[in-house]
Amino acid sequence: MEKILEELSRIVGPQYVSNHPEELFIYARDPGTMEARRPDWVVLPDSTEEVRQVVLLANREKIPIVPLGGGLVLSGLTRALKGGIVMDLKRLNRILEVDEANRYALVEAGTSQGMLQAHLQKHHPRLKHSIPDAPPIATLAGNILIHGSGHLSHAAGFHSDMLNGLEVVLPTGEVARIGSCSASPYWFGRAPLPDLAGLFLGWFGTTGIVTKLAVKLFPNRSLNDVEMFVVEDPDLVPDIIRRLADLQVAEDLTAWMAPKPDWARGFQHVNINYGADSPAELVWKQKAIRASLQKYRDQKIGGFMPLPPPMKKGLLETPQTSLTRFADVRKGGGFEYVGGIMPVSCFPQAYRQGIVVPPGPASSARATA
Numbered sequence: 001m002e003k004i005l006e007e008l009s010r011i012v013g014p015q016y017v018s019n020h021p022e023e024l025f026i027y028a029r030d031p032g033t034m035e036a037r038r039p040d041w042v043v044l045p046d047s048t049e050e051v052r053q054v055v056l057l058a059n060r061e062k063i064p065i066v067p068l069g070g071g072l073v074l075s076g077l078t079r080a081l082k083g084g085i086v087m088d089l090k091r092l093n094r095i096l097e098v099d100e101a102n103r104y105a106l107v108e109a110g111t112s113q114g115m116l117q118a119h120l121q122k123h124h125p126r127l128k129h130s131i132p133d134a135p136p137i138a139t140l141a142g143n144i145l146i147h148g149s150g151h152l153s154h155a156a157g158f159h160s161d162m163l164n165g166l167e168v169v170l171p172t173g174e175v176a177r178i179g180s181c182s183a184s185p186y187w188f189g190r191a192p193l194p195d196l197a198g199l200f201l202g203w204f205g206t207t208g209i210v211t212k213l214a215v216k217l218f219p220n221r222s223l224n225d226v227e228m229f230v231v232e233d234p235d236l237v238p239d240i241i242r243r244l245a246d247l248q249v250a251e252d253l254t255a256w257m258a259p260k261p262d263w264a265r266g267f268q269h270v271n272i273n274y275g276a277d278s279p280a281e282l283v284w285k286q287k288a289i290r291a292s293l294q295k296y297r298d299q300k301i302g303g304f305m306p307l308p309p310p311m312k313k314g315l316l317e318t319p320q321t322s323l324t325r326f327a328d329v330r331k332g333g334g335f336e337y338v339g340g341i342m343p344v345s346c347f348p349q350a351y352r353q354g355i356v357v358p359p360g361p362a363s364s365a366r367a368t369a
């Protein structure tokens with residue numbers, strides 16, 4: 001064990017490797033409800049080459065490695081089930097390029113959602129990336145590798161669909177590039193070669209450690225608004241989503257239900273986020289959204305909820321801080337994801353199955369087109 005510690009120290013520097021129980025304590029658990037599993041070492045590499053050297057060492061000694069981004073996935077995926085190394089990638093957090101013309105950002109794998117958001121707001125205010133409602137320290141890589149979703153997912157798909165390319169350290173220590181970056185200096189898309197990203201997306205870091213990635217950027221509208229449509233019958237939700245999707249006006253649709261606060265109990269809500277570059281465009285979009293659901297309003301089985309300004313402000317936040325406040329089990333809150341990736345038509349069935357278990361504080365499903 002001491003020999004491994006020495007070798008790891010030589011690769012990343014002694015201050016970036018630890019086997020101290022008090023430091024391993026935090027790396028043994030995530031904010032979810034799964035029981036803790038302690039790793040033997042935690043390492044924080046600072047370059048693709050350091051990642052490669054650690055992987056070569058682990059391969060030689062047959063030591064398992066668990067890559068870690070923000071550690072916020074809530075499903076226990078970043079716990080070291082068989083001990084070994086937790087590789088914390090947060091030092092790999094450089095924003096390498098923002099290509100305004102070709103609409104992508106190239107970042108190192110430990111770059112957090114908050115870091116890219118802040119960088120774009122400061123240096124490229126006309127552009128944004130799609131942000132999950134996770135706390136801002138969640139990394140782009142960790143989220144994309146679990147097919148995450150966020151504030152532009154309705155129009156542009158899962159976050160894995162917004163990936164333009166990857167640099168990955170394979171278990172053999174070879175470094176692979178996926179996408180246009182493998183054949184050119186540009187990270188503009190996953191074509192033209194066979195798309196091998198599927199070997200890594202949805203594999204939770206078990207097939208390679210991502211060190212760089214490029215994500216698509218989208219226009220950051222100067223005006224943003226949100227509507228909330230409410231019905232009682234969950235069987236109506238798929239048609240409501242379909243109507244809104246056909247309109248192609250919303251940036252994001254989120255169907256949700258919650259036993260708290262009391263006004264929300266027993267109702268299905270669909271949040272409709274949209275943006276515009278002028279007041280006239282915003283009004284036009286609001287009218288189009290309202291017209292698309294007129295049928296339900298005429299039948300008096302659904303309606304738009306008036307949103308007081310503080311509530312609207314909260315709903316327009318990205319990420320929504322109201323969610324993060326009660327997320328951490330270690331601090332007395334907590335919730336678990338039950339795996340809500342499904343076709344829109346299955347929504348009522350999933351809702352009914354979801355409510356037979358003791359209700360958690362909230363549940364939501366983001367609708368991708």
Ligand SMILES: Cc1cc2nc3c(=O)[nH]c(=O)nc-3n(C[C@H](O)[C@H](O)[C@H](O)COP(=O)(O)OP(=O)(O)OC[C@H]3O[C@@H](n4cnc5c(N)ncnc54)[C@H](O)[C@@H]3O)c2cc1C
Nearest residue numbers: 069070071072073132133134138139142143148149205210
């Ligand atoms: C309050 C709250 C709200 C949330 N809302 C959303 C939401 O709206 N949308 C959503 O999609 N998710 C949401 N989540 C879930 C989760 O936090 C996010 O998906 C988050 O982005 C995961 O990123 P992370 O950096 O924390 O990943 P981690 O938890 O660190 O890692 C996720 C997985 O990827 C692997 N991994 C991480 N980095 C690498 C790498 N560089 N190479 C290879 N494998 C790697 C890990 O081993 C693990 O299996 C939410 C979580 C909370 C707590």
